[in-house]
Amino acid sequence: MTKNKFIHPSDQIVAFMKRIYDYGMTTTSGGNLSIMDSDGNMWISPSGVDKGTLRREDIMCVKPDGAIVGPHRPSVEYPFHRAVYKLRPDVKAVLHAHPPALVSFSVAGVTPDTSATSTSAGVCGSVGFAGYDVPGSDGLGELVSAEFAKGHNTTLLRNHGACVVGRTMDEAFRRIETLDFCARMLAHAVTLGKPQSIPADQLADLFTDRNKEFSEFTPECPSSDELEQRRKMAQMARRSYDQFLFTSADGTIAVRLGPDSFLVTPAGADRATLEPADMVLVKGTRYEAGKALTPTAWFIKALFDAQPELNAMIIANPPCLAAYGIANAKFDPRVIPESYIMLREMPEFPFTATTQDTANLLKTLSPRYPIVRIRQQAVISTGKSVLEAFDRLEVAEYSAKATLMAGPLGGMTPMNEQEVADVVKAFKLLP
Numbered sequence: 001m002t003k004n005k006f007i008h009p010s011d012q013i014v015a016f017m018k019r020i021y022d023y024g025m026t027t028t029s030g031g032n033l034s035i036m037d038s039d040g041n042m043w044i045s046p047s048g049v050d051k052g053t054l055r056r057e058d059i060m061c062v063k064p065d066g067a068i069v070g071p072h073r074p075s076v077e078y079p080f081h082r083a084v085y086k087l088r089p090d091v092k093a094v095l096h097a098h099p100p101a102l103v104s105f106s107v108a109g110v111t112p113d114t115s116a117t118s119t120s121a122g123v124c125g126s127v128g129f130a131g132y133d134v135p136g137s138d139g140l141g142e143l144v145s146a147e148f149a150k151g152h153n154t155t156l157l158r159n160h161g162a163c164v165v166g167r168t169m170d171e172a173f174r175r176i177e178t179l180d181f182c183a184r185m186l187a188h189a190v191t192l193g194k195p196q197s198i199p200a201d202q203l204a205d206l207f208t209d210r211n212k213e214f215s216e217f218t219p220e221c222p223s224s225d226e227l228e229q230r231r232k233m234a235q236m237a238r239r240s241y242d243q244f245l246f247t248s249a250d251g252t253i254a255v256r257l258g259p260d261s262f263l264v265t266p267a268g269a270d271r272a273t274l275e276p277a278d279m280v281l282v283k284g285t286r287y288e289a290g291k292a293l294t295p296t297a298w299f300i301k302a303l304f305d306a307q308p309e310l311n312a313m314i315i316a317n318p319p320c321l322a323a324y325g326i327a328n329a330k331f332d333p334r335v336i337p338e339s340y341i342m343l344r345e346m347p348e349f350p351f352t353a354t355t356q357d358t359a360n361l362l363k364t365l366s367p368r369y370p371i372v373r374i375r376q377q378a379v380i381s382t383g384k385s386v387l388e389a390f391d392r393l394e395v396a397e398y399s400a401k402a403t404l405m406a407g408p409l410g411g412m413t414p415m416n417e418q419e420v421a422d423v424v425k426a427f428k429l430l431p
Helices: 009-023 078-087 100-108 118-124 138-149 169-189 200-206 224-242 297-306 319-326 337-343 358-364 386-409 417-426
Strands: 032-036 042-044 060-062 093-097 127-130 154-157 161-166 215-217 252-258 261-264 280-283 286-288 312-316 371-374 378-383
Touching: 009 032, 009 042, 009 093, 009 169, 032 078, 042 078, 078 093, 078 138, 078 161, 093 169, 100 154, 100 161, 100 169, 118 169, 118 200, 127 138, 138 154, 154 169, 161 169, 169 319, 224 252, 224 261, 224 312, 224 386, 252 297, 252 386, 261 297, 280 297, 297 358, 312 386, 319 371, 319 386, 337 386, 337 417, 358 371, 371 386, 378 386
Parallel strands: 127 154, 215 286
Antiparallel strands: 032 042, 032 093, 042 060, 093 161, 154 161, 252 261, 252 312, 261 280, 280 286, 312 378, 371 378
């Protein structure tokens, strides 16, 4: 799903460069993007222009005959963009940036293991590693394009940065953002233990379609309550993205509407640009016609059926919490009183829990245990409202970040049993 199909390449490059810069994946002088249009024109970001204030008028166009149109010079990395398009005719977008986490892998001479999480495995696939050459040289172009010729869609450049490709700029951006999240998770995980990979057979099982009982229907005019929930969900999706809890490719929100109906964010949509109309209405085993049903719809329905007191849930995999799952390390939520109040014991389940231990997972997620961790897959946060579920998820990630930062200082000292008991009593928490 893309909303950029009818947006000019110049405007796409400006918009995505802003996201890359705001996200912290490049600097004023670094990074470059290009799009190959249907007429064979390559639109590419310019050289020597502030990436934080790029305008559509700054974008350069390289014609099929090599003629250059625009007020500047094309990016100095133009040679490897050209080489990639020549070797990979399926590629229509190339994105190069210098995210610190990925640069750290680049200078260490290793590639991130994308099988560390289900999302990075599905979005990024295998990662190539190109040798070093001078930026902007034909030699670098040959090294980079050779990695993409092997079938990789993401590659690191030694002592340089990262480059990704896609059929669209949306797809390329999702890949570099997801790869950067994966790199950050792994960088945190190595401080906790040995990062684990997900076996191929378990990944295949997770990606199996479990929504086969669902069919489309055309809903009637939405109620005012439904419209309000759609608005809140769109706002919360963007907020989750801004808080680095979601990526453009990962993060799900679901809100109960009635005993047998709920709204859920769509599959394949950019979480940063969701609008109220994008949400998918589900009634029983029917879903809103013409929309992409999230692969987890079956689980969401099962949870709402099993736990009538839960009205909202968020599924995400933010980097600090994810690090604990990747390293198979215990996360203790007794960090500060707010952490325990919001998270309680925060039970952990193995990667296979959603598909092979579903009944136990559905029984555990409840007002008493409102948030759980699924190793290398997700955090599931629930609540009476979408705001409560979001608050809980946000507190969980902040708590995980704090405990990671406490490591070099000697490690976290958790609240003791009496202190926890005092909090339970003072805030009238469920025993």
